[in-house]
Amino acid sequence: MKPFILTVLALSTSIYTYSQKTYPSAAIDQYVKEVIKINQIPGLAVGVIKDNQIVFQRYYGTENLENDKKVDSNSMFRIYSTSKLMTNVGVFQLIEKGQLSLEDKISKYLDNLPKEWQDIKVKNLITHSSGLPNLIAFNDILPDDSNAKVIERLSREKMDFKTGNQFSYNQTNYFLLTMIIEKITGQPFEQFILNNQFSDSKNQVIFSSNALEKIPNRVIKYNYNSEKKQYEKSTDVSGTRAHSANGIAITLPAFLKWSLHLSKGDFLNPKTKEMMWHPFDFSNKKDVFTYGWDISKVNNIASYNFSGGNVSAYKIYPQNNIAIIMMSNGYSLFSVQYRIINHIAAMLDKNLADDYSLAEETIISEFSKKNNPDAERIYHSLKAKNSKWNFENTLNDIGYTLLRNSRMDESIKVFVLNVKENPQSANAFDSLGEGYFYAKNYVLALENYKKSLALHPENTNAVNMIRKIEDAMEKK
Known part of the structure; x- marks a missing residue:
């Protein structure tokens, strides 16, 4: 097969010749299949909306590995933390009706809260700025x-930080939002969400944060065991209180309907959506997050998104009238939810193309292929396109991923490349030292840890590893 870079670049550029109302279904399909193959993804569903029309809706692979049942329009994928988006919309539906305010103190709705929690507001829960201890x-x-x-147990813990100061992803926030929603509406959280967001697809959505519960058509999530080199069923159980944070399993058609309703203003009016997508003013003036959504920009075009369990993601580009859904049930090397979404967005609209991200995706894909002799050459050809591009962290992540998957020789080659590319990086030499250590090449491990320490004298890991290696060499 020809190098993946050619496929990626072809898919990224040829699409720009399409007319405004013609969409690149075949090219998207080819690209997704390539990603599935490289990452050994068991099952996946992808949906794309452009100009309030579903322009791509495809299913790949199997719901589970036990009976090879094919993914189809009835398959309900667990979307994990992407479920928070539905909770966020529910909160703003109550705000729009005047039943709730972002400025309300949570003590207005919840009784017997600890003294330290009294001044926390609804806005602090939905922006993860509460400072509450994380129940998980x-x-x-x-x-x-x-x-x-749960509240009594958490009350024994200190606050993590001053409320409003910073972003800290926290499941306690959504546990409390569930209680507030139920207090205001007088109905179970799940029923409120179904009635107000899935009235036309209730039979295609289910709430469960229990991986062991047997539910017809629910797709099984798998975790890849790199030591055994096989997938294993997820066994996570969070309980019903986690439904607002990670409990939704949904079909692709139902998710697409939800997205269309969101775009068309059926859930929230434009002013309310603008409020929801406005960046929160954290006291530290560093963190960036809206009221329940991640925000990202490409070529100064904003998109709003969230992902869950490294197997699902949703991203909407209001300015371009594009929304993309990706749901899967596992991966063997790298999580790909945002790579798939960002790449498809670039195929639909050249203004959404991030050349650095596309290059990074190609680098990851090439090194993911086993014993690929072209990987380093392709890396250098991409790096040459822009002298400002730096892939140190990317190479480091690739090296460790290969190392965890027992591809030691390939891992060390990536770490070697990284120190050549970044000769002043203490972290790059530290990683190479670790690669050699696991390969039991103690001489080269010691040499590289010493180089790391020379570049960064406060690297305590290097100090500890040098001592450990020298002890091991003395005992030989």
């Missing part, structure tokens, strides 16, 4: 514990 960090909080018991 405590093993003694069980899935079936009552809300009161």
